[in-house]
Amino acid sequence: MKVFKLTVSYIRGWPLTSGQAATMQNSADAIIEAIDLTVNQAAIDQTNSLSADVKSLNLQRSIERRLLLQLDGVVFGLESAKDRTAVIYLNSFISTVRAQDGKKIPHDKAVQLIAKAQAIITTINP
Numbered sequence: 001m002k003v004f005k006l007t008v009s010y011i012r013g014w015p016l017t018s019g020q021a022a023t024m025q026n027s028a029d030a031i032i033e034a035i036d037l038t039v040n041q042a043a044i045d046q047t048n049s050l051s052a053d054v055k056s057l058n059l060q061r062s063i064e065r066r067l068l069l070q071l072d073g074v075v076f077g078l079e080s081a082k083d084r085t086a087v088i089y090l091n092s093f094i095s096t097v098r099a100q101d102g103k104k105i106p107h108d109k110a111v112q113l114i115a116k117a118q119a120i121i122t123t124i125n126p
Contacts, residue, residue: 040078040081040083040124042123043078043086043120043123043124044078044079046119046123047071047074047120048075049116050113050116050117050120051071051072053112053113053116054068054071055068057105059104059105060104063100063105066096067096067097070089070092071089073086073089073092074086074089074090074093074120078124083124086124087121087124090120090124091121093113093117094114094117094118097110097113097114097117098114
């Protein structure tokens with residue numbers, strides 16, 4: 001997650017009173033929080049879609065369970081505003097898919113799963 005510290009104390013070079021600055025600061029913080037929630041919700045939706053894709057592949061149960069647990073970790077990280085945790089789980093997911101590429105996961109499906117996981121990382125860290 002990107003952390004922004006926005007301090008509002010001047011507008012067009014004119015100093016603000018402490019009350020004006022506090023009001024502006026609260027508005028700016030609310031906007032930043034809304035943007036962050038939107039990004040996280042988009043990544044959560046993408047992750048849930050990826051989970052559905054994994055379930056549709058009818059993989060060996062142990063592999064499916066492992067991949068789904070990793071994706072659950074992604075959602076947990078995003079819901080907890082821990083984007084770094086989410087990315088770590090996504091990279092773990094990608095490593096697991098690569099390890100099973102052409103073995104327990106058909107190559108074309110592995111390529112699709114990896115591309116979708118990378119797209120989620122891009123959503124989290126544009």
